[in-house]
Amino acid sequence: MFHSLETRIQAIFRACLAEKFGVQTDIAIEQPKQSSFGDLALPVAFQLAKNLRQAPRKIATDLVEAVGTIPGVAAMEIAGNGYINVRFDRGTYAASLLRGDTGIAAGPIEPKTGESKTIVEHTNINPNKAAHIGHLRNAVLGDTFVRMLRTAGRNVEIQNYIDNTGVQVADVVVGFHFLENKTPSDVAALIAQERFDYTCWDLYARTSQYYKDHPESLAWRAQTLHEVEAGHGALAKMAHLVADAIVVCHLATMLRLGIRYDVLPRESEILHLKFWANCFELLKERKAIYFEEEGKNKGCWVMPSSAFRGADEANEDSKVIVRSNGTVTYVGKDIAYQLWKFGLLGKDFFYKPHTAYPDGQMVWVSTATPQTELAPSFGKGETVYNVIDTRQSYLQDVVVAGLRALGFDKQAEQSIHFSYEMVALSPRCCADLGIELSEEDAKRPYVEVSGRKGLGVKADDLMDKLIESAFGEVASRHAEDSPETQRAVATEIAMGALRYFLLKFTRTTVIAFDFQEALSFEGETGPYVQYATVRARNILKKLQDRGESIPDFAAELSAEAMARQLLDEEAWQMLLVASKVDSALDRAISTGEPAQLAKYAFQLAQTFSNFYHVFPILSEPDREKKVFLLWMTTFFAKQLERTLGILGITVPVYM
RNA sequence: GCGCCCGUAGCUCAGUUGGAUAGAGCGGCUGGCUUCGAACCAGUAGGCCGGGAGUUCGAAUCUCUCCGGGCGCACCA
Numbered sequence: 022m023f024h025s026l027e028t029r030i031q032a033i034f035r036a037c038l039a040e041k042f043g044v045q046t047d048i049a050i051e052q053p054k055q056s057s058f059g060d061l062a063l064p065v066a067f068q069l070a071k072n073l074r075q076a077p078r079k080i081a082t083d084l085v086e087a088v089g090t091i092p093g094v095a096a097m098e099i100a101g102n103g104y105i106n107v108r109f110d111r112g113t114y115a116a117s118l119l120r121g122d123t124g125i126a127a128g129p130i131e132p133k134t135g136e137s138k139t140i141v142e143h144t145n146i147n148p149n150k151a152a153h154i155g156h157l158r159n160a161v162l163g164d165t166f167v168r169m170l171r172t173a174g175r176n177v178e179i180q181n182y183i184d185n186t187g188v189q190v191a192d193v194v195v196g197f198h199f200l201e202n203k204t205p206s207d208v209a210a211l212i213a214q215e216r217f218d219y220t221c222w223d224l225y226a227r228t229s230q231y232y233k234d235h236p237e238s239l240a241w242r243a244q245t246l247h248e249v250e251a252g253h254g255a256l257a258k259m260a261h262l263v264a265d266a267i268v269v270c271h272l273a274t275m276l277r278l279g280i281r282y283d284v285l286p287r288e289s290e291i292l293h294l295k296f297w298a299n300c301f302e303l304l305k306e307r308k309a310i311y312f313e314e315e316g317k318n319k320g321c322w323v324m325p326s327s328a329f330r331g332a333d334e335a336n337e338d339s340k341v342i343v344r345s346n347g348t349v350t351y352v353g354k355d356i357a358y359q360l361w362k363f364g365l366l367g368k369d370f371f372y373k374p375h376t377a378y379p380d381g382q383m384v385w386v387s388t389a390t391p392q393t394e395l396a397p398s399f400g401k402g403e404t405v406y407n408v409i410d411t412r413q414s415y416l417q418d419v420v421v422a423g424l425r426a427l428g429f430d431k432q433a434e435q436s437i438h439f440s441y442e443m444v445a446l447s448p449r450c451c452a453d454l455g456i457e458l459s460e461e462d463a464k465r466p467y468v469e470v471s472g473r474k475g476l477g478v479k480a481d482d483l484m485d486k487l488i489e490s491a492f493g494e495v496a497s498r499h500a501e502d503s504p505e506t507q508r509a510v511a512t513e514i515a516m517g518a519l520r521y522f523l524l525k526f527t528r529t530t531v532i533a534f535d536f537q538e539a540l541s542f543e544g545e546t547g548p549y550v551q552y553a554t555v556r557a558r559n560i561l562k563k564l565q566d567r568g569e570s571i572p573d574f575a576a577e578l579s580a581e582a583m584a585r586q587l588l589d590e591e592a593w594q595m596l597l598v599a600s601k602v603d604s605a606l607d608r609a610i611s612t613g614e615p616a617q618l619a620k621y622a623f624q625l626a627q628t629f630s631n632f633y634h635v636f637p638i639l640s641e642p643d644r645e646k647k648v649f650l651l652w653m654t655t656f657f658a659k660q661l662e663r664t665l666g667i668l669g670i671t672v673p674v675y676m
Numbered sequence: 677g678c679g680c681c682c683g684u685a686g687c688u689c690a691g692u693u694g695g696a697u698a699g700a701g702c703g704g705c706u707g708g709c710u711u712c713g714a715a716c717c718a719g720u721a722g723g724c725c726g727g728g729a730g731u732u733c734g735a736a737u738c739u740c741u742c743c744g745g746g747c748g749c750a751c752c753a
Contacts, residue, residue, distance in 0.1 A: 047693080054696045064695050070733070077733080101696055102733085147753080188752060321751060338678095344751040351753045412747060414680065442681070443747080466745070494715070514715090525701095526689070529681060531746070538688070538702085542715050545689090545701040552715055560712045608692055620690065623700080634717050654712090676715065 022117060022124045024603040026093055027061065030107060033091055034065065034084070041087045044069060056594050059098065059106030066103035077103025111593055112584025118596070118656065119574055119583070124603035125172065125663060132176035140362050140402035141167050141439075144181040144275065144282070145409070147189040148267035150225045151218035152274045153477040154534055155410070155444040155470050161523045161669070162441055163408040164280040165615040168667045173610060178399065182358070183287040183386075185264035187351075189472075191245040193221050194259045196228035199241045205258045212262065218270035219479070221263065226475030250292065250348075261289075272376055272384070274480050278516055279669050282384050284399045290370050290387040291358060297349050299366055300357035309426030310342050320345030329422035340419050352416055356423040363424075363432045364401035372396035404435045411440040411529075439613065441528040445469050446478070447535045454478070467533035478534060487515035490540050491548075499675065510673040514548050517670040521547030524619040524668060545623050547670055553626035553633075554665065555676045557658035560638055564651070567639070574652045577645075586649040591635060596653065598628045599660050606667065615668070622664045629657045 066081035143163025322343035370387035417438040424433040445467035470477040492511035542548040605621035641647035
């Protein structure tokens with residue numbers, strides 16, 4: 022609601038400036054520093070002062086005069102040296118909120134048919150070990166961004182790319198086969214046991230260490246990769262077993278946080294369906310790459326550095342796309358994959374159902390052979406967001422340069438690297454985990470997570486720990502309730518805490534993970550926001566417990582009655598904050614920062630907590646005021662639920 | 677060496693395309709549960725926004741420069 026009024030005022034001012042002052046300009050709108058100044062502030066007069074050669078204050082006065090009255094606006098005042106402060110008509114504002122005109126959908130909107138598609142690719146964990154805290158940041162950011170876009174009505178497809186034929190999977194296979202002498206059926210037996218992903222976590226670290234101690238053993242990796250690529254033999258079979266089983270683990274881990282996918286494109290199909298062959302032809306044909314005849318890259322197909330770096334900083338460090346032995350690098354495959362996402366490759370995968378979520382929604386996986394079951398149409402996006410950590414910026418630049426070199430400028434423009442900083446471990450966290458740090462590392466502000474070293478916090482361990490901690494709190498407050506319900510509530514609280522923790526930081530901030538902070542349920546946390554929501558609901562529940570019914574707000578609250586109640590400045594400020602979900606969402610999408618929405622959720626919860634303490638609601642003697650306060654309560658509850666919903670955080674039945 | 681990111685309260689972080697007196701959480705101190713459940717609230721202390729120069733009516737925000745920290749720059753992904 023706030024946002025729509027804001028944009029309307031903006032449009033009116035822009036039109037007025039164009040018409041009566043002959044100036045084309047964007048109208049900046051901001052929050053007044055103090056709420057007593059008004060509900061919106063326009064500093065536009067300052068911008069115009071130079072062009073019009075007049076004092077800002079005079080311009081502001083003339084402009085307000087020229088604009089006249091605006092529906093929904095009660096007053097406009099000139100303040101300071103030329104601010105235009107706008108005050109809303111409180112009664113009509115509240116009345117339209119009451120009608121449900123909040124400017125935001127209650128949940129994801131069903132996109133219009135023919136609506137162009139946005140693809141968000143996230144998670145993308147190598148299927149060779151358990152997911153860790155860094156992977157969670159990726160998935161939670163991606164998932165939340167998807168929820169934001171879908172709430173705004175965008176048609177979004179979620180892809181989780183599976184690199185099932187890469188070095189990392191090969192290394193675990195090397196571990197099973199060469200270090201532990203296991204057969205594929207031994208591995209299958211291990212998969213049937215608990216926590217296969219944890220088994221692989223340890224094995225991967227052990228194999229990596231073995232390479233370090235015995236460099237000659239790297240030949241095993243080469244042999245394994247070769248067999249995996251060829252697609253037959255025990256090693257290839259084992260690779261498939263491992264990767265497929267780990268993907269199942271990852272999906273389960275992510276589902277605990279409410280994170281889902283639409284399709285899992287796999288590298289094995291990119292190979293078998295020869296996506297690269299098409300891409301290679303295109304690249305050669307359009308001269309995006311060339312065959313290097315000399316120097317260190319002799320015998321390789323390379324992309325010149327001028328393609329992906331500024332012309333002035335171009336040097337001889339070209340990027341190898343095809344190795345001298347004829348195999349294609351990761352970047353090459355990624356260019357092919359990116360082309361497919363835009364529907365530019367001229368090829369598609371086949372698909373089969375992978376897993377059904379509890380509500381029946383299906384995840385599909387790519388496959389190399391035609392299927393009888395009809396799959397949805399995947400790919401062919403207009404905009405593509407790749408949620409990948411910032412350390413891969415250079416490679417993402419090369420991929421985009423590939424598109425541009427092929428002449429797909431529009432798609433290059435619409436390829437967005439949704440980058441984020443890593444999650445590292447605080448020195449204290451390492452101590453908690455019993456990890457010994459080198460003297461050098463101990464002095465650092467944080468230590469990088471390393472799968473190869475087995476250094477990291479496993480996602481499932483962290484979630485278990487959070488649930489245990491929350492369970493203790495729940496049990497102490499609701500000892501009378503069944504352990505099952507207690508556990509369910511504790512789980513919702515734990516997951517809310519984790520999602521919020523990962524979202525409260527902006528994408529450019531390195532998170533130095535710390536158990537104490539992550540396990541906190543007080544202050545700026547997910548549970549704080551959940552708690553506010555639960556309390557709002559409790560008021561309404563209590564009302565009904567006392568034999569009263571929830572009033573028919575539309576019948577009892579006229580715009581005049583609302584205006585009367587909103588003479589209370591505190592109540593008005595609170596309502597204003599609560600009405601800004603649309604504004605916060607819009608800002609979070611345009612800046613690409615889910616953190617902004619998380620911050621708003623917290624501010625909204627704070628405002629409600631304050632409201633809760635300032636206004637006794639159930640005991641309010643005046644009928645009109647009581648009904649009004651009850652309406653405010655339902656409004657807060659609804660807005661809190663919506664905002665939490667976009668953040669992927671649920672609301673427990675009690676706390 | 678080159679590129680990207682960060683530097684804001686004791687700690688961890690926000691700061692909406694440059695705007696009015698720079699904000700929040702944690703921690704510290706002082707208060708508030710027989711009320712709609714305190715996972716809460718109110719109050720308080722705490723800042724040369726890393727240093728310097730510039731652009732501007734106006735800079736935490738833009739430019740340059742220096743200092744400090746992190747991450748990239750493979751025929752790995």
